Amino acid sequence: MQAYLRDLAAKKEFTGAALVVRRGQVLVRFAAGEADAEKHIPIRPDTVFRVASVSKEFTSMLVLKLRDRGLLDVVDRVCPHLVPVYIKTCPKAWQPITIRQILTHTSGIPDYQGFPDFSVNLSKPTTTPQLIQRFVNKPLDFEPGTSWKxxxxxYLLAGAIIQSVTHKPYGTVLHDEITGPLNLQHTGYSRGDPPPGYAKGNFSLGSPAPPVNGSQVFSAAGMFSNVDDIARWDRAFGAFTVAPPSTVRQAFTPQAQCPVNGCLNLPSSAYAFGWLVDRLNGHRLRYHPGLIQGYAASNMYLPDDDIVVVVLSNVQDTAVNPIAFHLATLALKN
Known part of the structure; x- marks a missing residue:
């Protein structure tokens, strides 16, 4: 694994940090490239990155934990939790949509990240109601519960619902329910930038990307972390320290079948609560990629083997998913 990653780094095909852990033993912990090219600050194994849509794993678990406390249910309709704080009235098309559907991408609500103005606004601060206004009146892509997209x-709506039922900011709930109890000291959500020392994003090597303002991606993709914390997060599922066994099982259980070509153009058969569901060489695999302006991430967990593979990069066009799959395959062989 070390030789594989060194070779990629030498060919300028990997800038970032990678970690593979099997049953608690670190097989490889690797870093290459620069966290800040302008100041020539190197990336270290503990460097913090934006993890983009890996955030969805955390947001889903927050919803399930709040469900366990009786504050909501995944079969609840989304609108009563959003009106009137986030939207004045519920669109007719949204009325049947449930929390389960927004967490499993079966709601039909169009993805605002695909809108033409998404990248233009990424560096600007915003509010959650302003974000929701960008898609609240858009027609649905399909009737809720009939397809997957x-x-x-x-996930923005899920964050709003978390705030609505707890009467606390998303970042505070994230800390109180997950990052604090699990001692994830380098993981969190910030409306602005991550803490000082984080890896600055690049479109490609040598091509800096404008900064991402966390408020623009909120509970869908606004978190930051490092490889050590993500690995600890993954293993908390296997140890049932993140939630009781029944909740962990539900988090990993397929909720929606992927299209014929897979979810997110990855060879996945189904989507659970914030996790893609698949098998790797016959072994159960739960994972999620992340991609946002300047960053790419891949988090993989093989629960039956207690194998964690985390690949984080501050170069957007890095092939983090193929790298993670290869590392996972090597971890299974040895």
């Missing part, structure tokens, strides 16, 4: 818009 990736939509970060649904």
């Amino acid at each position: 990736y939509s970060s818009s649904g």
Whole structure:
């Protein structure tokens, strides 16, 4: 694994950090490239990155934990939790949409990240109601519950619902329910930038990307972390320290079948609560990619083997998913 990653780094095909852990033993912990090219600050194994849509794993678990506390249910309709704080009235098309559907990309709500103005606004601060206004009156892509299409818009609504039922900011709930109890000291959500020292994003090597303002992607893709914390997060599922066994099982259980070509153009058979569901060489695999301006991420967990593979990059065009799949395959062989 070390030789594979060194070769990629030497060919300028990997800038970032990678970690593979099997049953608690670190097989490889690797870093290459620069966290800040202008200041020539190198990436270290503990460097913090934006993790983009890996955030969806955390948002889904927050909803399930709040469900366990009786504050909501995944079969609840989304609108009563949003009106009147986030939207004045519920669109007729949204009325049958449930929390389960926004978490499993089966709501039909169009993905605001696909709108032409998404990249233009990424560096500007915003509010959650302003975000929701960008898609609240758009027609649905399909009737709720009848198809699957990736939509970060649904996860924005999930964050709003989390705030609505707890009466606390999303970042505070994230800390109180997950990052604090699991001691994930380098993981969190910030409406602006991550903490000082984080890896600055690049479109490609040598091509800096404008900064991402966390408020623009909120509970859908606004989190930051490092490889060590993500690995600890994954293993908390296997140890049932993140939630009781029944909740962990539900988080990993397929909720929606993927299209014929897979979810997110990846060879996945189904989508659970914030996790893609697949098998790798016959072994159960749960994972999620992340991609946003300047960053790419891949988090893989093989629950039956207790194998974690985390690949984080501050170069957007890095092939993090193929790299993670290869590392996972090597971890299974040895």
